[in-house]
Amino acid sequence: MSIEVSGLFGLVLLVLCVWAVVSTVQSRAGTLSKVLWIVLILLLPLLGFLLWLLLGPKR
Numbered sequence: 001m002s003i004e005v006s007g008l009f010g011l012v013l014l015v016l017c018v019w020a021v022v023s024t025v026q027s028r029a030g031t032l033s034k035v036l037w038i039v040l041i042l043l044l045p046l047l048g049f050l051l052w053l054l055l056g057p058k059r
Contacts, residue, residue, distance in 0.1 A: 017045050020052045029057035 014043040026038045037056055 002041060013045055013049070016049055017041055020049050020056070024057060025050070027057040 019059075020041050021038055024034050024041070027034065029037075034057070037052055041052055
């Protein structure tokens with residue numbers, strides 16, 4: 001049972017991280033800011049996504 005739950009959690013986290021990266025690329029933030037956010041999201045998926053959600057570039 002735990003394999004299915006962790007697999008589902010991983011899939012949801014992957015979808016959320018892809019959404020965060022796409023939203024960051026489409027934002028009006030500067031290039032350096034975009035690159036830093038994308039690197040943070042990719043290196044630390046859960047923490048990076050949560051930080052992006054709270055502090056990331058807005059549309």
